Amino acid sequence: MISKGKLKRAKLLISCPEKPGIISSVTNFLLEHKANIVHFDQHTTDPQAGMFFMRIEFDLEEFDSSFEKLEQDLHVMARDYALDWQLGSKEKRKRMAIFVSKADHCLSELIWRWKSKEIPVDIPMVISNHSDLKELVEGNGIPFYHIPMSKETKEDAEQKALELLKGNIDFIVLARYMQILSPKFISKFPNQIINIHHSFLPAFVGANPYVRAFNRGVKLIGATAHYVTNDLDEGPIIEQDVQRINHRYTAEDLKTAGRHVERRVLAEAVSWHVEDKVLVHGNKTIVFT
Template sequence: MTTSAAPLADVGRLIVQGADQPGIVSAVSTLLSRAGANVVSLDQYSSDPRGGRFFQRTVFHLPDLPNRMEALGQELDEQLGEAFGLTWRLVEARKPKRVGIFVSRADHCLLDLLWRQRRGELAMTVPMVISNHPDLGEDVRQFGIPFIHLPVTRDTKPEVEKEQLNLLKGNIDVLVLARYMQILSGDFLEDVGAPVINIHHSFLPAFMGAGPYLKAKERGVKLIGATAHYVTEDLDEGPIIEQDVVRATHEDTAADLQRRGADIERLVLSRAVAWHCDDRIIRDGNSTVVF
């Protein structure tokens, strides 16, 4: 599962999902071939060939793609939407995703994403970083990215979320919570108009609240992990994108666990963001298919 942030002229990605039935792969291939496209890669999955769900990600090259997107979309509506009842999404690979980032005081996930983006490892731009604390402003500005400090209290949260939405709307394709220690309201999630990705340690729900690594040490945990998922109104219960773990022993201190936990959080979040930016993730209810 490799990613590339390099611009890819005339390369498109077609994401298809819906009820599984005979003829879908043939219809997609025929449509693209008739348009003059060359299929570069194709991944597909069926949850059950008898009445299951079908998922497909096709990468193709088509000369003059930007000027042919509208006509190709009309054909997809007819051949896949009307004929098969499928939903589809067509994107140009050359266009990087615009990723807004929310953060609080912890810097490990934020700086890792910005570093990878600067090195060209992530197919994204970062129009802004918004934080409820001023601590990381200088770090972010060193990357040439606007840093916006919007302090949040229980009383001001509705007004702050309105200000956040005004900044984000129309300017991002996805919002990443890089250790943002605030719960987003249902109204915010409904109005933001973009998917939201979160990262957290793997001790939930066993060790909730403050000091999870100390609690984990006291219980003698043997695995440390992290989970990246899409955010829904059900706290920390959205569709999971990526997870990973590292081993721990009785010799590890709470500080050791926290340090190793930060390392795994960085890796898991960067993978999740990379896969989202490369259109590898298909949401299906409260689950995901990741190609």
Template sequence: MMYYLKHLIDYWRQNMKQIIEKGILLVSCPDREGIVAAVSNFLFSNGANIVHSDQHSTDPVEGHFFMRIEFSHQNLSEVLPTLEEAFAVTAAPFSMDWSITLASRKARLAIFATKEDHCLQELIWRWQLGELHAEIAMVISNHPDFKELTENAGIPFYHVPVTKETKVSATETHLQLLKEQNIDTVILARYMQIIPGDIIHLFQNEVINIHHSFLPAFIGGSPYQQAFDRGVKLIGATAHYVNEQLDEGPIIEQDITRITHRYNVADLKRHGKDIERIVLYRAVKWHLEKRVIVHGNKTIVFQ
């Protein structure tokens, strides 16, 4: 009896050490034959099991190829550096841009906001429901209004005033906070300030903004007033990565709602808020789930 019990314990200990973990592989490269076979054979040969695969290729003559693979692997967190080193050899002949991410890792978010709370509220609510795979490390605002809202959710709040005179020092404070908290991604939840180039360069394709119009229409300030003046019948919102060109970064998600001639500017803003909050949430969620690949000034979003 003791003999069998000992073997049962040994078996349990051995198998408890083998933890199945999920990884995400993103690939972007010039299109050519053999990419899928090379990636699949690599994963199989290195003990990984493909759980889900999605791919897209553009024009076959001078096209580009994109792939997102979810795979499972024993003790992936331990072997990830070795796996990455080995995959570099497979990727080189295809000139791949690629990344392998441990799916369980939670990105650290910093949310910037000003005085409109609907997008901030949505992100906090979704995070509390477990629908955002991330840690909201802090909220930064150029006004003190959201201190109670943020701290009641257990999130640190930082009030950093931004004026024409203090813009440089405010940027230095922002950079210090972002570095101290090891932030991965910055979310602009209706933050009504232009983001300095220093932050954009440090967080390349990791700053997500919500613009309250269906870009490229009505770029810049007061888009609802611009839409009203133009007499449009549809209004929308656009979530995009931030680059140094105002409201011209790669678009991640957009949505619209129909309006009528009876709506004034206040009506447009009220209806627009619902679109803004859900569009930003979708974009952030897809970014965190590694479903977005940036290619030039466009994105490929795997659903």
């Protein structure tokens, strides 16, 4: 047995149509690759004809070579079993681009969790349609790109962003980015763009939701983090939470409370994405926490 210190942790996510023996096959496969399984989560929508989801955390000896070998062999196995898979590791840090507008609460939270090493990620760039947050971003040593955007310039602006992103990032977080991305842009990052937005019970769709929630006297306000699809705010939900309020809260206080839920919910969702805990199936997620 080699010394524990040399072991490094990796994570494998798998989705595929349900098929008898799939767990055995995968665990045997990992066993052959000298993986010591630490966590194993599995979920089936229907054991007869459903979809099968699996998340495995495991330690690898001689990480660099064994990770590479595993990756190669997974390509073969995936073909045979019609698997969708994703292999991650803290040793291969994900690269996260953050899109912001003017509000800094979600950005600050992400930066704090990054600096405190709670979210093990690289942040190669922050892109904004305003320049308000330039100082905050650059003060933390992160490159900041100001790409103004209007209806007329949208296509060009997105093109410019794409050029910056290309090959440099693994996923995007919209940390209160107040522009709607085009289907063309979104299609380049399937299940790789995370958004946060306020949520209420009941929903207040449309303009001024906080004022309307205030006028209705809601007792809870919430936030939802989700992957971005072409249906605005309707993509697969990653995380949600709420905060209790009362009649003494002004509409402004509701927004403040909303900010706190938003930054907490977004940070959790990003953290789970980074740790390869989220699988997407159709319009829903399986989150193995």
